[in-house]
Amino acid sequence: MPEQTHAHFDVVIVGAGLSGIGAAYYLKTRCPDRSFAILESRDAIGGTWDLFRYPGIRSDSDMHTLGYAFKPWTAAKAIADGPSIREYVRETACENDLERHIQFGIRVLRAEWSSEDAAWTLHATKDGVPVTFTCNFLSLCSGYYNYAQGYSPEFAGAADFAGAIVHPQHWPEALDYSGKRVVVIGSGATAVTLVPEMAKAAAHVTMLQRSPTYVVSRPAQDPIANWLRAKLPAKTAYRLTRWKNVGFGMFFYRLARRKPARVKDRIIGMVREHLGPDYDVATHFTPRYNPWDQRLCLVPDADLFDAIRAGGASVVTDTIDRFVPEGIRLASGETLPADIIVTATGLDMQLAGGMTFAVDGVAIDLAQTLQYKGMMLSNVPNLALTFGYTNASWTLKADLTAQYVCRLLNVMKKRGLRQATPRLRPGEVEAEPFLSFSSGYVQRALAHLPKQGVRKPWRLNQNYALDVMALRLGSIDDSMEFSNPDPERRRKAA
Ligand SMILES: Cc1cc2nc3c(=O)[nH]c(=O)nc-3n(C[C@H](O)[C@H](O)[C@H](O)COP(=O)(O)OP(=O)(O)OC[C@H]3O[C@@H](n4cnc5c(N)ncnc54)[C@H](O)[C@@H]3O)c2cc1C
Numbered sequence: 001m002p003e004q005t006h007a008h009f010d011v012v013i014v015g016a017g018l019s020g021i022g023a024a025y026y027l028k029t030r031c032p033d034r035s036f037a038i039l040e041s042r043d044a045i046g047g048t049w050d051l052f053r054y055p056g057i058r059s060d061s062d063m064h065t066l067g068y069a070f071k072p073w074t075a076a077k078a079i080a081d082g083p084s085i086r087e088y089v090r091e092t093a094c095e096n097d098l099e100r101h102i103q104f105g106i107r108v109l110r111a112e113w114s115s116e117d118a119a120w121t122l123h124a125t126k127d128g129v130p131v132t133f134t135c136n137f138l139s140l141c142s143g144y145y146n147y148a149q150g151y152s153p154e155f156a157g158a159a160d161f162a163g164a165i166v167h168p169q170h171w172p173e174a175l176d177y178s179g180k181r182v183v184v185i186g187s188g189a190t191a192v193t194l195v196p197e198m199a200k201a202a203a204h205v206t207m208l209q210r211s212p213t214y215v216v217s218r219p220a221q222d223p224i225a226n227w228l229r230a231k232l233p234a235k236t237a238y239r240l241t242r243w244k245n246v247g248f249g250m251f252f253y254r255l256a257r258r259k260p261a262r263v264k265d266r267i268i269g270m271v272r273e274h275l276g277p278d279y280d281v282a283t284h285f286t287p288r289y290n291p292w293d294q295r296l297c298l299v300p301d302a303d304l305f306d307a308i309r310a311g312g313a314s315v316v317t318d319t320i321d322r323f324v325p326e327g328i329r330l331a332s333g334e335t336l337p338a339d340i341i342v343t344a345t346g347l348d349m350q351l352a353g354g355m356t357f358a359v360d361g362v363a364i365d366l367a368q369t370l371q372y373k374g375m376m377l378s379n380v381p382n383l384a385l386t387f388g389y390t391n392a393s394w395t396l397k398a399d400l401t402a403q404y405v406c407r408l409l410n411v412m413k414k415r416g417l418r419q420a421t422p423r424l425r426p427g428e429v430e431a432e433p434f435l436s437f438s439s440g441y442v443q444r445a446l447a448h449l450p451k452q453g454v455r456k457p458w459r460l461n462q463n464y465a466l467d468v469m470a471l472r473l474g475s476i477d478d479s480m481e482f483s484n485p486d487p488e489r490r491r492k493a494a
Pocket residue numbers: 014015016017018019020039040041042046047048049052058059060061062066106107108109141142143144145147190352353354355386388392393394395398
């Protein structure tokens with residue numbers, strides 16, 4: 001089938017989630033003369049916050065840092081539910097007249113850069129029909145996981161199980177779990193969200209984990225934020241709370257890396273305070289790794305611990321032998337009876353929305369590139385990729401990335417140059433894995449991800465304050481090659 005050719009834009013943003021809408025806001029306000037489109041494969045704004053519909057879906061970081069720098073989060077709860085976050089993203093798009101820039105139902109599959117045209121050609125599909133777009137700059141806000149499929153290992157005997165098996169990424173709207181026995185497999189953010197929420201209606205919910213995770217309780221409402229909002233204009237209060245939370249997060253992260261034993265003791269001590277002296281915290285809430293080797297799990301107002309104390313939920317730490325008709329048989333020989341099994345086993349991590357790339361006819365293997373300033377790729381021109389922090393809220397980095405893209409576009413325009421390429425010479429810097437997390441979803445994906453270098457600008461900062469300095473104030477020419485003069489300008493100059 002011939003490809004239908006669509007319009008040309010100065011900038012194309014892929015994805016209409018939290019990052020894509022933020023990127024569009026900055027483009028509109030900081031590069032108002034640039035045309036842009038947002039291509040979104042789904043039929044809705046919101047990305048993650050529209051896709052995930054499991055009971056209790058919520059943020060696990062505070063909305064003062066998960067929200068945009070330019071739009072105060074004004075609800076009383078700092079740990080927000082999914083629908084409120086979706087509404088916040090939609091409201092941002094609506095208030096800034098961004099919806100008319102979104103083209104829904106467009107899945108971008110491949111991007112090909114031509115230095116001659118100083119443009120990307122994007123090959124996409126709309127309702128299965130091939131379509132193409134061209135743009136001078138490509139801003140990927142396509143998240144970090146496979147939308148089509150969550151990660152679920154093969155469980156022996158799965159076909160024998162008599163009840164329903166559900167993955168949180170594909171939650172059936174009509175699933176009725178009231179009065180049912182539920183087993184949630186997993187110990188990550190999704191599992192600790194689901195367990196207390198489902199326990200409100202289920203007969204019993206068991207969280208079945210192979211090994212424990214650090215679980216930290218935090219108040220859903222931030223009293224300081226709410227006090228500041230009552231006393232100060234919304235923007236000032238929001239800014240102060242944002243920096244307070246950034247500062248606290250950085251302090252806690254540094255402490256955890258420098259004094260892991262002390263932080264470990266404190267976290268486990270707090271769990272003990274919640275669950276009482278008779279609970280087996282050593283088995284169920286004492287991880288084998290150090291704090292921040294993996295993301296910590298946050299529970300608002302100790303809801304998970306309350307559900308356990310009330311008897312509606314319990315934790316089993318064991319290995320699955322196989323699924324059997326009546327539930328799950330464990331390596332210990334015990335069988336966990338279940339009517340519903342939820343496989344909260346994680347995401348299938350994927351960068352760039354599964355797209356493939358070529359630069360001047362040469363295929364790009366993402367795994368052979370080095371990331372540049374946490375947002376571009378070595379020797380790949382005019383392309384930014386939004387990827388948030390692992391130790392702080394995603395949007396802190398997404399905001400900085402979007403602002404940097406605008407800065408770059410404005411410098412290119414001023415210099416009359418159409419191409420900006422993070423230039424890496426062979427052997428210039430030693431490469432390391434993109435992320436140092438030991439989590440399963442990271443380890444499974446590492447071989448396909450770009451690498452990072454051991455020094456800047458190829459090093460990936462997991463530090464907002466350092467990034468603010470580097471991206472807002474640092475040199476834009478730092479290993480960045482500006483080239484490819486605008487022919488019109490060259491002609492005039494001749
Ligand atoms: C359940 C859950 C809870 C989370 N909670 C937090 C939290 O509390 N704090 C935090 O910091 N982070 C959290 N995260 C990470 C979270 O994904 C980010 O915070 C944030 O929502 C990412 O926004 P995004 O716009 O970059 O990506 P996404 O929300 O993933 O949106 C990407 C968009 O791009 C579209 N897209 C992808 N590929 C293509 C393609 N090829 N063509 C066209 N469109 C495409 C998708 O359809 C989607 O709409 C959570 C993630 C999950 C899954």
